[in-house]
Amino acid sequence: MSIKKVFIGNDHAGKDLKELIISYLKDNYSDIEVINLGTDSYESCDYPDYAKSVSLKVLENEDSIGVLICGTGIGMSIAANKIPGIRAALCYNSTAAKFARLHNNANVLCLGQRMIGIELAKDIIDTFIKTEFEKGRHLQRVNKIEYINKNDTQNINLKNLEEKSSEKSFKNLC
Numbered sequence: 672m673s674i675k676k677v678f679i680g681n682d683h684a685g686k687d688l689k690e691l692i693i694s695y696l697k698d699n700y701s702d703i704e705v706i707n708l709g710t711d712s713y714e715s716c717d718y719p720d721y722a723k724s725v726s727l728k729v730l731e732n733e734d735s736i737g738v739l740i741c742g743t744g745i746g747m748s749i750a751a752n753k754i755p756g757i758r759a760a761l762c763y764n765s766t767a768a769k770f771a772r773l774h775n776n777a778n779v780l781c782l783g784q785r786m787i788g789i790e791l792a793k794d795i796i797d798t799f800i801k802t803e804f805e806k807g808r809h810l811q812r813v814n815k816i817e818y819i820n821k822n823d824t825q826n827i828n829l830k831n832l833e834e835k836s837s838e839k840s841f842k843n844l845c
């Protein structure tokens with residue numbers, strides 16, 4: 672797949688890196704459209720909102736990937752991976768980016784502005800854009816991820832789990 676669109680999202684802690692990455696993509700990938708869905712403010716906001724909006728766009732646009740940036744990249748990756756069909760990979764180096772595409776067919780790249788600098792971010796993005804999914808034995812594994820989403824979790828008593836997890840979060844807050 673040759674990538675035609677990059678949807679980029681960020682919270683307040685990812686704003687600066689987002690701006691640098693947008694300029695880099697515009698200067699170096701003239702055939703790729705870059706769409707900014709992140710905040711352009713330093714005012715504190717919630718990363719799951721951006722993880723969701725970017726992920727939905729990636730699912731709607733076949734030839735696209737997402738780039739999500741927060742302080743660590745961790746929150747964005749946890750949130751994006753809740754959405755069926757999204758395979759978000761948090762990458763702190765270009766080897767991880769290479770295998771995220773080759774083996775996992777990742778469609779969203781997560782980056783942490785507080786973790787890496789722009790030069791490393793450029794390497795990671797270049798690798799992520801240029802590497803194609805290897806398919807073969809990896810295809811059935813990636814398909815099994817979707818199977819977990821669609822089938823396996825239907826047997827879990829989600830309501831029960833939700834109650835347990837909010838009880839736990841409440842206890843942690845006390």
Ligand code: RB5
Binds near residue numbers: 741
């Ligand atoms: C915001 O302070 C920070 O928690 C957020 O950007 C991100 O790092 C979460 O994973």
